[in-house]
Amino acid sequence: MDHIPNEILSHILSYLLTDREKRRLRKDSICHVLPSEDTIEDDFASWHQLLETDSIRNAIRRVNIETAPWDSALEEGNAILFWPDSWLENGYWPEFASAIDRIRDMPNLNSITLRFSLFCLTAERDDTVFQEPKGTRERTLELISEVLRNRESRPGRSTVRELVLSNLEDTPLPTDLTHSLLRNIDQLHMRFVYEVEDRESNVFSKYLQKTLLPSVAERLVELTLAGWLWGAIPVEFNPKGLSFPRLKRLKLDNFMIIRQDQFDWVLEQRSLVDLQLYNTRIATHCVLLAVDQDDFEYWGVNLHGWKELANNHEVNGPPLGSILNTPHSGELRPGWYMSDLRWSNMFDRIQQHLPLLRNFTFEHSDFEDFLEHYPGSPEVYCMGERYWTYGEGGWSTMWYKPAREHEWEATPFLEDDMSGTPVGLYERTEAADRRALEKLMEVTRKRREGK
Numbered sequence: 394m395d396h397i398p399n400e401i402l403s404h405i406l407s408y409l410l411t412d413r414e415k416r417r418l419r420k421d422s423i424c425h426v427l428p429s430e431d432t433i434e435d436d437f438a439s440w441h442q443l444l445e446t447d448s449i450r451n452a453i454r455r456v457n458i459e460t461a462p463w464d465s466a467l468e469e470g471n472a473i474l475f476w477p478d479s480w481l482e483n484g485y486w487p488e489f490a491s492a493i494d495r496i497r498d499m500p501n502l503n504s505i506t507l508r509f510s511l512f513c514l515t516a517e518r519d520d521t522v523f524q525e526p527k528g529t530r531e532r533t534l535e536l537i538s539e540v541l542r543n544r545e546s547r548p549g550r551s552t553v554r555e556l557v558l559s560n561l562e563d564t565p566l567p568t569d570l571t572h573s574l575l576r577n578i579d580q581l582h583m584r585f586v587y588e589v590e591d592r593e594s595n596v597f598s599k600y601l602q603k604t605l606l607p608s609v610a611e612r613l614v615e616l617t618l619a620g621w622l623w624g625a626i627p628v629e630f631n632p633k634g635l636s637f638p639r640l641k642r643l644k645l646d647n648f649m650i651i652r653q654d655q656f657d658w659v660l661e662q663r664s665l666v667d668l669q670l671y672n673t674r675i676a677t678h679c680v681l682l683a684v685d686q687d688d689f690e691y692w693g694v695n696l697h698g699w700k701e702l703a704n705n706h707e708v709n710g711p712p713l714g715s716i717l718n719t720p721h722s723g724e725l726r727p728g729w730y731m732s733d734l735r736w737s738n739m740f741d742r743i744q745q746h747l748p749l750l751r752n753f754t755f756e757h758s759d760f761e762d763f764l765e766h767y768p769g770s771p772e773v774y775c776m777g778e779r780y781w782t783y784g785e786g787g788w789s790t791m792w793y794k795p796a797r798e799h800e801w802e803a804t805p806f807l808e809d810d811m812s813g814t815p816v817g818l819y820e821r822t823e824a825a826d827r828r829a830l831e832k833l834m835e836v837t838r839k840r841r842e843g844k
Contacts, residue, residue, distance in 0.1 A: 437492040444495050453499045455555075460533055461510035461525050476529070484532035493533075496540045497547060504555035504580075507537060513562050513588045527588075530562055531570070538574040555580035555615075563587050563597035565604070575609050582617035582644070593620065593628040595692070602632040610637045619646035622781075622788045624655070625676060627692040631655045642667040646758065649781065649788065651676045652698055653734055653742070660746035668747065669754035672778075675734055678792060678815045680784035683727040688786075694725065702729040702813050731813050735822055736779055740829035744836050751840045753833055775830075776823055782815060793818050 443449055480486040496502060510525035544550045556578045563585050566574075575581065587593060616637065624630035626649070633654070640662050650656050650673070659668070679696065681689055743753070756775050782792045791799060792815040 436488040440492055441495065444498055450499050451501060453502055455504040455506065456496060456499065456502060457506040457508065458493065458533075458537075459508045460529070461523050480529055480532075481526060484528060490536055493536045494540050494543070496537075497543045497550075500549055501551050502544075502553055503551055504557070505537065505553055506557040506559065507533065508557075509533075509560040509562070509586075511560050511586055513586060515588055525562075527562060527564055531566065534566065534570060534574055538570060541577070542573060552577050554578060555582075557582040557617075559584045560586045563594040565597060565600040568604075571605060571608060575605075578609065579612045579639070580615040581609060581613060582615070584617075584619040584646070585623070587621070593623055595628050598628045598630055602630065602635070606632060607635060610635055612639060613637050614639050615642040615644075616640060617644040617646075618648070619644070619671075621647055622649055622674075623647060625649035625651040626679075626694055626783055627688070629655060629693070629695060632658050634658075634661075637662050638664060640664050642669070644669040644671065645673055646671040648673045649676060650674065650734070650739075651679075651732065652695065653738070656739065660742060663747065664749060665747050666749050667752040667754075668743065668750060669752075669756075671754070671756055671758040673755075674779060674781045674788075675732075675736060675739065676783055676788075677732050677734070677780045677818060678782040678784075679730045679732075680782075681725055681727050681730070682785065685786065686725070686727055689725055696725060696730055696732075698734075699730045699732045700813075701726075702731060729813075731815075735826065737822065737825040737829040740826070740833045744833045749840075751837050753837045755830060776819070776826065779826070780815075780818060780822075792816070 477486050480489070496505070509530055510523050512524045514524040514526040541553055544553070554577060556575070558581075561583050585593075585597075618630075629651075630648075631654070635658060641664060643659065643662065643665055645659075648670070659665075679699070743750070757777070778790055780793065781788045781790055783789075784792075794816065796814075796816055
């Protein structure tokens, strides 16, 4: 493709890019239409060559920048097999900086996607995965911020309003960088990865709730928040009282719900027209082992409203016979807890509290599809894995299986019909959950049709 004359290439791409804007298919993001991948070997020369053509520069609306492959084993990963030593040592990579700087020459650009490596640099991982250091991640954000400010000083340039930050490391960013990077952004989409594998950072969660999101809340019209089984344990995400007065579309992925009030911040956004919940689960059971008690106290796990199961303090004790009626509050003791929160209640509350909602999505989604505006997986059974349990330091669906299939010897649910058992909960709740979901979908459909 690099050898095709620019005049011919321009003619071809004018059709491709127009079609992309009309249909926004998965395979026609700019990195597939333009050969912006695999150009590191020639210092991004083919990228610069293409951008010498006016019609190509004028056609670009969205640009994707991948700083590293998603995974060295993935076919769709980039062909970046190395970084210059100077990039790792002091953030110096003039060829990369020059390639990013060409964003200033795209007069109609309105969206930037920045995809980092899935893996943060940590001694806990071996060198078989492509780890990206904190310093180079931050330097890349600085380069993006600088070119956005540069575009503002040039006449005839559109304002970039949408920013997608995929695999953003859970480390607070400098205040001046955050302000500069986000000051014109009203569509912000973020997927987080963790320095400690699959374990959220309490520091970053507080930064997100108290600093980053409040700084953009007044102007956001779209927001995406995604992580991995995040938002509940060990770190609770609950920006209660934070208002997004212009927010029209909210997407959550892999968000874990342990209490109704933890989700109320969503229901407080009365301006919402579109709410998309991907891979979102409600926790119904939790076991606290004695060895985990200090961790729960340090994390500040809040199980207010949950019920303690009888013989709660005896995790390996006699079979459970009853459920205490008093909702749990105060200090957590080792033992078993359960919550009555169900999706039927949640769907009803969404309908009641979001009067402008016209589109609702409750689906599974493949990796990052929702983040890139691709459709989810409506053909996949949406009621599967809608409830999860927490124990032994992680999330699981094992306890919903018949008791004989439980893999953990400490389980007290020796019979499938015991009081408080999670066994069969999917089946027991499906009818009510499905009715509430169908009712919500019908209400949003009528709103779309103006009925």
